[in-house]
Amino acid sequence: xxxxxxxQEADTAILTAALDLLIEAGAExxxxxxxxxxxxxxxxxxxxxxxxxxxxLVRALEWANHDNDPAFxxxxxxxxxxxxxxxxxxxxxxxxxxRRVYAARDDYPxxxxxxxxxxxxxxxxxxxxxxxxxRDLGQLPAEVDLDVLQxxxxxxxxxxxxxxxxxxxxxxxxxxxxxxxxxxxxRPAVMTV
Amino acid sequence: xxxxxxxQEADTAILTAALDLLIEAGAExxxxxxxxxxxxxxxxxxxxxxxxxxxxLVRALEWANHDNDPAFxxxxxxxxxxxxxxxxxxxxxxxxxxRRVYAARDDYPxxxxxxxxxxxxxxxxxxxxxxxxxRDLGQLPAEVDLDVLQxxxxxxxxxxxxxxxxxxxxxxxxxxxxxxxxxxxxRPAVMTV
Numbered sequence: 001x002x003x004x005x006x007x008q009e010a011d012t013a014i015l016t017a018a019l020d021l022l023i024e025a026g027a028e029x030x031x032x033x034x035x036x037x038x039x040x041x042x043x044x045x046x047x048x049x050x051x052x053x054x055x056x057l058v059r060a061l062e063w064a065n066h067d068n069d070p071a072f073x074x075x076x077x078x079x080x081x082x083x084x085x086x087x088x089x090x091x092x093x094x095x096x097x098x099r100r101v102y103a104a105r106d107d108y109p110x111x112x113x114x115x116x117x118x119x120x121x122x123x124x125x126x127x128x129x130x131x132x133x134x135r136d137l138g139q140l141p142a143e144v145d146l147d148v149l150q151x152x153x154x155x156x157x158x159x160x161x162x163x164x165x166x167x168x169x170x171x172x173x174x175x176x177x178x179x180x181x182x183x184x185x186x187r188p189a190v191m192t193v
Numbered sequence: 194x195x196x197x198x199x200x201q202e203a204d205t206a207i208l209t210a211a212l213d214l215l216i217e218a219g220a221e222x223x224x225x226x227x228x229x230x231x232x233x234x235x236x237x238x239x240x241x242x243x244x245x246x247x248x249x250l251v252r253a254l255e256w257a258n259h260d261n262d263p264a265f266x267x268x269x270x271x272x273x274x275x276x277x278x279x280x281x282x283x284x285x286x287x288x289x290x291x292r293r294v295y296a297a298r299d300d301y302p303x304x305x306x307x308x309x310x311x312x313x314x315x316x317x318x319x320x321x322x323x324x325x326x327x328r329d330l331g332q333l334p335a336e337v338d339l340d341v342l343q344x345x346x347x348x349x350x351x352x353x354x355x356x357x358x359x360x361x362x363x364x365x366x367x368x369x370x371x372x373x374x375x376x377x378x379x380r381p382a383v384m385t386v
Binding site for chain 1: 289293295341344348349350351353373375376378
């Protein structure tokens with residue numbers, strides 16, 4: 001700890017406080033003032049890093065979302081991707097955060113819009129790549145509409161967040177996603193030894 | 194107006210005020226006090242009808258949701274059902290209300306739970322009946338998992354509420370639902386003249 005620069009400590013404290021408040025109270029109810037107080041820094045320290053609350057919350061969301069790790073190159077196959085999603089959704093804190101972002105559309109639309117334009121592109125492209133590969137390998141019907149399928153997967157996540165208990169384990173969540181994929185004709189490759 | 198009994202006027206005013214506040218501010222931020230003020234009645238008038246805020250909001254949701262009309266006997270077929278959903282989702286107020294109910298899971302779980310147990314049963318049964326009929330008529334693959342499909346349709350609604358603009362028209366929304374159904378192998382009957 002002693003060797004870490006003070007500014008990085010403040011960075012982490014600010015992002016942690018912003019995420020916690022977003023999860024607890026939602027975007028509308030979160031203020032820069034509260035974030036500063038909880039992080040143990042001055043408001044000026046927050047404003048030196050972020051122009052406004054939207055910029056801070058968007059950065060906190062990116063920071064929380066490992067999919068936005070620039071080193072992450074994509075998934076091996078559909079099963080790998082859905083296993084990853086399931087592991088993420090098995091953490092109650094992640095689930096509450098995703099519901100807050102969804103709910104922000106009405107109370108704080110700037111967050112939804114900015115987050116979508118910043119992170120939607122890269123993530124969506126990786127999902128698409130995984131689905132295209134599955135189709136090209138014959139694991140999905142040739143006539144599948146990948147735009148629609150991609151929306152269906154987002155819907156599957158939202159339905160899970162809304163209707164399933166927050167303590168479901170990753171294995172069960174993955175089975176749910178695989179069942180959704182099965183309905184659209186996904187047939188994963190048989191494992192070869 | 195003159196011939197209408199006063200108590201029915203109060204009923205309508207209370208339910209309208211409760212719905213408006215739920216849409217504008219969400220379940221957590223709505224109070225019996227505010228509902229009474231906006232409806233132009235006393236708090237006692239509200240409490241004579243509803244034991245608490247949850248009971249009032251659940252009733253307001255049922256009242257707003259035409260699917261819970263006891264005279265409604267179900268849909269002719271999948272296209273009829275999805276056309277009905279599309280018409281409902283083409284009204285921005287309905288969309289905001291559904292998002293509020295979804296978001297209530299974190300801020301006001303009592304609403305989500307009570308609403309689900311009161312209205313989920315009948316509505317879900319009518320959806321299931323429509324899907325079973327489609328499968329039995331050969332409009333859906335025999336091997337389709339109807340539990341999963343029903344969750345996928347809920348997901349399609351949630352995805353639409355979250356990602357599509359609030360001013361999309363009913364025809365376009367219906368086409369979106371039909372595209373989802375097409376991915377699971379739904380092939381509607383050809384119209385006979």
